[in-house]
Each structure stands twice: as C-alpha cells, then as structure tokens.
Amino acid sequence: MGPVMVCEALKPYSKRDLKMHFCSNIDGTHMAEILKQCDPETTLFLIASKTFTTQETMTNAGTAKQWILDFHKDESAVAKHFAALSTNATGVSAFGINTDNMFGFWDWVGGRYSLWSAIGTPIALSIGFDNWMEMHAGAHAIDQHFLNAPAKENLPLTLALIGIWYNNFYGAETVAVLPYDQYMHRFAAYFQQGDMESNGKYISKEGEKVSVQTGPVLWGEPGTNGQHAFYQLIHQGTKMIPCDFLAPIETQNKLTKAIGAPVDHHPILLSNYFAQTEALAFGKPADVVKAELEAKGMDAAEIESLVPHKVFEGNRPSNSFL
Known part of the structure; x- marks a missing residue:
C-alpha cells in the first residue's frame, strides 16, 4: 500500500x-x-x-x-x-x-x-x-x-488527542480523509493501514480487554469527487463524521500554461476545499437559505417547504492541512 x-x-x-x-x-x-x-x-x-x-x-x-x-x-x-x-x-x-x-x-x-x-x-x-x-x-x-515539541505545539499529539476525544466522548465511529489532490488518490486507503492496523485491537498490552474505543474507521475519496457522493451525509446526516482535509497550495499542473486551458483549475479546487470546511464549521442558517430561494423567485409556500431541507446546522469538526 x-x-x-x-x-x-x-x-x-x-x-x-x-x-x-x-x-x-x-x-x-x-x-x-x-x-x-x-x-x-x-x-x-x-x-x-x-x-x-x-x-x-x-x-x-x-x-x-x-x-x-x-x-x-x-x-x-x-x-x-x-x-x-x-x-x-x-x-x-x-x-x-x-x-x-x-x-x-x-x-x-x-x-x-x-x-x-x-x-x-x-x-x-x-x-x-x-x-x-x-x-x-x-x-x-x-x-x-x-x-x-512541547505538548501544546505538538501536531501528532494534538491530532491523536482530538481523535480520542471525538471517538470516545462524541461517539464518532468514522473519520473521513479527504485529499484535494488527485496525486494523493491512494492516501486514504494507505492511511487506513497506518491507523486501523495499529489501533484495531481490543486487548491491551497487559492482555486485558479495553473499556474504551481504540480507533475509528477511516475512509475517504479525493475531492471534489466525494462532494457528489457522500458529503451530503457529512453535512446533513445524523452521524458526526470528523474530516481531515488536505490540499497543496500550489499545483504541479498549471493547465493554462501547459495546454492553454481556458481557466486555471487549481483556484477552483481550492475554493471547494475552503468552502467545504467553512460550511462544516458554520453551516447555512435558515435566513440565508430563505434569502437565496427568494432571489430565485420562489413563492412563500414553496420556500417554507424547502428551507428545512437546505439548512446546514454546522458545528461539524474538521482539520485542514495545506
């Protein structure tokens, strides 16, 4: 792997x-x-x-x-x-x-x-x-x-503690690993081995059965592919799914220069990356949804029926790595 x-x-x-x-x-x-x-x-x-x-x-x-x-x-x-x-x-x-x-x-x-x-x-x-x-x-x-590194500045330690916190105290049973980089399309599958093979045990070093959750299920898909598949569940589903977003600041393939593409792909990719993490954190409240629907010219009854389905509650956890 x-x-x-x-x-x-x-x-x-x-x-x-x-x-x-x-x-x-x-x-x-x-x-x-x-x-x-x-x-x-x-x-x-x-x-x-x-x-x-x-x-x-x-x-x-x-x-x-x-x-x-x-x-x-x-x-x-x-x-x-x-x-x-x-x-x-x-x-x-x-x-x-x-x-x-x-x-x-x-x-x-x-x-x-x-x-x-x-x-x-x-x-x-x-x-x-x-x-x-x-x-x-x-x-x-x-x-x-x-x-x-001191504990307060220690990135691996911080990530480990966050993982324990969400898994044991919030009941989060899975973590989504979401690289916004096609070159990293195998990263989620590889990291399943790195995390789940290490932590996928219910017996302690002393041979005793543990009384805590030892590790979540890791899964993921490169963005933006996943946005058209499972992000609905992450944003609006009934399960809390912490997410790790990863993206390169610079692209290795500037298609506007390489083949004369009409638009630069990378800013669009990064705008999706930032938009998803923002929506997870802050959601989309009913008044914003209502204003968007009103701008489309919908009548009041239709707006009233659609608003609950388009609201994002927010306050859903994620980490961002650039």
Whole structure:
C-alpha cells in the first residue's frame, strides 16, 4: 500500500522512464491485467515480503516466475528478472533469486511503516534517490517534532488527542480523509493501514480487554469527487463524521500554461476545499437559505417547504492541512 501511494503522490518528481506496476491482490485478475502490459524480456519483478512467506505475495511471485520461465525456457532467467525486498535470505535463494539482489531491512519493521525501509525501493526507482532521501529527511523532521515539541505545539499529539476525544466522548465511529489532490488518490486507503492496523485491537498490552474505543474507521475519496457522493451525509446526516482535509497550495499542473486551458483549475479546487470546511464549521442558517430561494423567485409556500431541507446546522469538526 505504501509504495504505490507514494509513487502516485510524488509522480511529478518521477522521470517516468520506468513503467511501474504494483500487484498485491491474490485475485488472479490483478496479476493477469498487469502481465498484459509487460514484456518478459524487459520486466524486473521486485518481490516485497519481509518473511518471504506471505501467501498473497508468494502466490503472485510464483505466477510471475512461471510467466518468465514460459518465455525464456531457462531457470537462470529468474535471477535476471527478479530481485527481493526481504529479511529471509534462505527463502529468497530457494526461490531462485541471487541474494546479491536482495535488499534487506530490520525484522522489526512492520508493514505499515515499511515504505521507509527497503520495501520503498520502487519509490527510489520512481522519483530518484535524491528525492527519496529528501522524503526521508521530511519524515525525520516530523519524527523529531513529535519527539521534542512541547505538548501544546505538538501536531501528532494534538491530532491523536482530538481523535480520542471525538471517538470516545462524541461517539464518532468514522473519520473521513479527504485529499484535494488527485496525486494523493491512494492516501486514504494507505492511511487506513497506518491507523486501523495499529489501533484495531481490543486487548491491551497487559492482555486485558479495553473499556474504551481504540480507533475509528477511516475512509475517504479525493475531492471534489466525494462532494457528489457522500458529503451530503457529512453535512446533513445524523452521524458526526470528523474530516481531515488536505490540499497543496500550489499545483504541479498549471493547465493554462501547459495546454492553454481556458481557466486555471487549481483556484477552483481550492475554493471547494475552503468552502467545504467553512460550511462544516458554520453551516447555512435558515435566513440565508430563505434569502437565496427568494432571489430565485420562489413563492412563500414553496420556500417554507424547502428551507428545512437546505439548512446546514454546522458545528461539524474538521482539520485542514495545506
């Protein structure tokens, strides 16, 4: 999840000289559709598995291996077309991969953090090693902030406390993660792993069943797509759904310059971003709705019937990251 999310999110920094594919689902359709786009003479498979025993990964790896062997008719082709991101040198060698082409990492690295380890090799190949190291520097900076910043200024701590507050004291069972950036379209799915795999437990370290809520369900979709799907529920539904909005200040694609687009897309995107957070916070009261309907020339009876349906109560929580 992590490498594909980052490769998509940082695609503007890629030279795009390599065609990257990611296959994680054991559903054969996933592998079949990827192999249709690949050339067995020029394809390199990176098998990413800490233990080199994960069922989904090794099933897909076995299929890829057979695909290579069917074409090359030579067992030595495996070593030429496969590398491993793993801690299991014995398993890697047994598969037919030269352990000189095994990128190892510490065995205590969990899957949800692994993109920062050798598992992130596809990221380095995509965006280049210098950008890869800059990404690590950014991660180190926020780690140091979390470790050293005073509680009142500590962003990860603040977000964690807000999450506990809404989940345990307001009964908020879900959180919407809403990136207003198409490059981050995989971020919500990735962050489900980062948060829900970590907190999705009901037993404490002491082996006792907990008496509190341990974590909400995370979900989301890039804006503005979600506005035409589920924002109605967030604004006017009966459930409180805290939201995290994310957006880049600058766009990587100024279409007015690139292709002569008649309008600049990014200000429109950001206006939606700000409008949604404002509406969640402050709502739309009945007098404003009534004035809007009167301006459209509706009669009093029609206005009276429509006003309750168009009022936004507001006071719905969100965080904004720019």
